Amino acid sequence: MHSLWGADATHVYAAGGGVILFSTGNGTWTQQLRVTTEAIAAVWGLSPTSVYACTSKGHVLRSDGSGQWSAFELYDPALGAGCYGIWGTAEDNLYLATSDGVFHGTR
Numbered sequence: 001m002h003s004l005w006g007a008d009a010t011h012v013y014a015a016g017g018g019v020i021l022f023s024t025g026n027g028t029w030t031q032q033l034r035v036t037t038e039a040i041a042a043v044w045g046l047s048p049t050s051v052y053a054c055t056s057k058g059h060v061l062r063s064d065g066s067g068q069w070s071a072f073e074l075y076d077p078a079l080g081a082g083c084y085g086i087w088g089t090a091e092d093n094l095y096l097a098t099s100d101g102v103f104h105g106t107r
Contacts, residue, residue, distance in 0.1 A: 001014045001015065001016035001017075001021075002015060002016040002017075002039070002040070002041055002042065003015045003016065003040075003041065003042040003043045003044070003053075003085075004043075005043050005044045005045055005051075007045055007047055007048040007051075008048065009025045010024045010025045011024070011048040011065070012024075012025060013032075013043045013045070013051060013053075014029065014043070015040040015041070015042060015043035015053055016039070016040060017039055017040065018034055018035045018036055018037075018038070018039060018040060019031055019033065019034050019035075019040060020032045020033040020040055020043060020053055020069065022067065030067075032063070032067045032068075032069065033053075033061070033069045035055070037057075038055045038056045038057040038059065039055060039056040040053050040054075040055055040056075041053075041054055041055055041056050041082065041083050041084050041085070042054050042083065042084060042085045042086050042097075043086075044085075044086045044087055044088075046088070046089075046090065046091065047065075048065045049064050049065040050062070050064070050065075050091065051063045051064075051065060052072065052086050052088075052094065053069070053086070054083030054084075054085070054086045054096055055077075055082075055083060056082045056083070057077055057080075057082060058075060058076075058077035058079065058080065058081050058082055058083050058098065059071065059077045059083075060072045060073075060074045060075055060083070060086070060094075060096070060105075074094060074096070074105040075096055075098075075103055075105060079100070081098035081099045081100035081103075082098060082099045083096050083097065083098050084097045084098065084099070085097035088105075092105075092106055093105075093106060
């Protein structure tokens, strides 16, 4: 695993390789997402219903906490910069640490 984030003791996420895992804090982890073409580099969230992840190929994903993940248009992965970290203060104020430097997304 490369990244760990929790909104609270019952909403904990771990990411690494090609997977995102979720735990309610009971010691059991459930796989929520598996990709085979790139690594999940980081996971972070604003709340239990607003969780983000980024990949080694620059894709950004978002979950509403339901276990489903979808593409989040923030950064153009065609630029070829891998993402290593994600953080922010609001959905329209996110930062990506990429191989090309820090990207500030203001959706």
